[in-house]
Amino acid sequence: MPPLLSVDHHNGVPAYRQIMDQIKLQIATGLLASGAELPSTRALSAELTLNPMTVSKAYGLLEHDGVLERRRGQTLIVSERPAAARQTAKLDPLRRHLTGAAHLARQLDVSPAQAIKLFRELLDS
């Protein structure tokens, strides 16, 4: 079952980057387990109707970063990663989402204490 990825071609974010971020997120949330196989470039680009260059670039960079690795030189699988790397992988997407919220809080002159209280409320709901 190929990973369910969704690329927005119109938001200006390069498609390869969206694929990388989504694969990393699926790994961080456990949807893609360590050792899980990924489909070939050709298969994934056919499945998601993407330019194969896009998938190729995403896979290449994920392999370069150690997020994916090749088993027996052919199949791409999710790497087993040390705890510290897994923790960073969880916090990175969250940090990206919160950057805009922090900016808005500053603009609205909402104090850090107030903002944290709000965030805590949302986490508990």
Place this chain on the structure above:
Amino acid sequence: MPITDTPLIATIAPLVLRNVTQRFGKHTALRDLSLEIPAGRIVGLLGRNGAGKTTLLNIASGMLLPTEGTCTTLGTPSGQLDTPQLTRLGLVQQEGRCLEWMTVRQHLDFNASFYPRWDRDLERRVIEALEVDPKRKIVQLSPGDRQKVGILLGVCHRPSLLLLDEPMSALDPVVRKRLLDFLLELLRDDGCTVVISSHILNDVEKIVDWIVALDAGEIVEDSAFDVLQESYAEWTLTSTNGALPTTFNEPFVINHQGDARQALLRVRTAEPDAAARFAVTHHAEILTRPLNLDEMFPLLTSQRKQKS
């Protein structure tokens, strides 16, 4: 350089233009233009009307001989294209001429007889996907249906180089999506090189990996699409000291509107920390947003090439 899992296709570039100038009487349509398109690329050819896109494609296909300079298509001078190259070349023109008296079926069979690699299975699937009635006469077809026939005649022989000039302007969104899917399939299965000129930028940005932009007969952009996506941005500035300048001198600022307290900038820079440094310099908070191709288009196509 990251290793990719697609094999390197070591072939000669299917399209090379060197110092091409094209004049029509007093009008210069292309000026000293050089371009090399390697195999397996999907290139979006963009430009305002009259920028030279159709002229470029007509030179590439050998329909037009350049006034100056050379064009090499599929390894052969474009003026000398013969059967071995023409059977590997696919052309979908903006206003293609067809044999009006034939039915679609007759025209397909007629064209198929010239191409050893005509794929009847692909033909059947494209007819179905584009919703073409093969029994109708060409002369009776609407502009949209004529475009569909043009596409069929351009792709069914599985070309190595496919040139499309506004191939889908009259097609509805459902049919356009199916066409784009077929183009990707040709790329995946055959490593076909595609050059598509289209004003439907929403469609173009779904499939291309490279952008060539023309402005008044000159190439003003010849870059990977994702590099452009990562370079262009809109910056929303909120001043922390109420004193934003009236103009920004940084060369990467393309345009700007706003006042002393807030500003909206369009920028082009590949430096990852440009925004952070800018924020410090101008005492502002910055929110950045990438631009889509519609937003990039006016910025791309109005660049003037710097003459040294």
